[in-house]
Amino acid sequence: MTRAGPVRPIVAALIVFAATAAIARAEEVNDYPTAARAEYVFGCLKANGETRHAIEQCSCSIDVVASLIPYDRYVTAETVLSLSQVRGDMGSPFRTSEQAANALNDLRRAQAEAEVRCF
Template sequence: MTLVGSVRRIVAALTVLPAMAVTVHASDFNDYPTSARVEYVFGCLKANGETRQAIEQCSCSIDVVASLLPYDRYITAETVLSMAQVRGDMGSPFRTSEQATGAINDLRRAQAEAEVRCF
């Protein structure tokens, strides 16, 4: 094998590796089901006005949240927020536990980053 042939193979391998990394990242980024993304965007639109600009900003926002927070952690935070609204002893663990607070804080940090990037 010649030096030129070796260099071509190395260049070809180096060209393929970044594309594979992007593909892996894209699959991580798209672990949110479409229904969860739509639900987020609908809520965001209600909070920010139902304009074309808000659609763009809210779509951007869920993309940022999805890139920063794994879907299972997002579901945990959404569940905690929902259950914390239950009155009495049933909702108390969701309002006071360290794990619940951590999940909510993760979601709020991701949403704050989305706010900075998208709005």
Template sequence: MSHAEDLNDYPTSARADYVFGCMKANGETRQSLEQCSCSIDVVASLLPYDRYISAETVLSMAQVPGEMGGQFRSTEQAKTATNDLRRAQAEAEVRCF
């Protein structure tokens, strides 16, 4: 099995989207740019891009009301995907902020 750090498989646009969202949440300062850039690097080193996309999709679809969104909130696969992303983000928080 490959590790994300071996692949560097996050496209620039995905990294930029992450940093943009992170900066919106943490202040649009030079310091937050550095911290958010560090954060996506840590996430990318821990989570292969395909798993990152799966987790982001689950989180987005879980916002849909009703039965459709419920499928993304309640399945074990959805919980695993989001938990993997949250663990990577927690590690990034420790290392970068």
């Protein structure tokens, strides 16, 4: 019985440490703003049918993407994707740049992984 006294503070400290680590990891994974997640899910729903099942799949998809690439890289890829559709010389750097291609490839790999896991 006397050993239980010193063990309790150690167990309590371990629980606090584990909870803190879990919260830090959740914040790290959840660095995408809600509006960005909602926009992704909305676009995904338009592409995959607006059903309850599609909502679950699309929500899963953005979670996977968010776990694989940081938000700033996602924004870069989305910007490149949007601006590469501009015709003529204005869109050319976004279609031919190696940095643009790398950002798009990162996004496409993350989306492919999300497709495998969620659909």
